[in-house]
Amino acid sequence: MSSVEACKETKYVWAVIAVGAALSVGLSVLMPKDVTAASKGEQIFKNNCEGCHAGGKNSMKPRHPIIGSKKLASKEKFKNYIAKPERPMPPFKEIANKDADVTALYEYCKGLK
Secondary structure (H helix, E strand, O other), X not given: OOHHHHHHHHHHHHHHHHHHHHHHHHHHHHOOHHHHHXXXXXXXHHHHOHHHHHHHOOOOOOOOOOOOOHHXXXXXXXXXXXXXXXXXXXXOHHHHOOHHHHHHHHHHHHOOO
């Protein structure tokens, strides 16, 4: 391979890398924040709640599902409940103390049907 061909190939590789990087940055900037928050809320739910509340239900107290719960009346009420819930639910203060996390989880839970 001549030095001219090697130079052209190197430029091509860098062009592909630059386009890939630009697309990656562009897509993350263009992604709606509500989609990101919903994904975050869903992930928090799956990691912390789904064991007892799969599908928005309540395996420990079936008559008290998340779906339609009065604890979803406001984000503040929801936050206070997950910080100091009724037994047998454990507290989730680490979520309640992070506004972005409690907001994402609250919005996700409100959307359960």
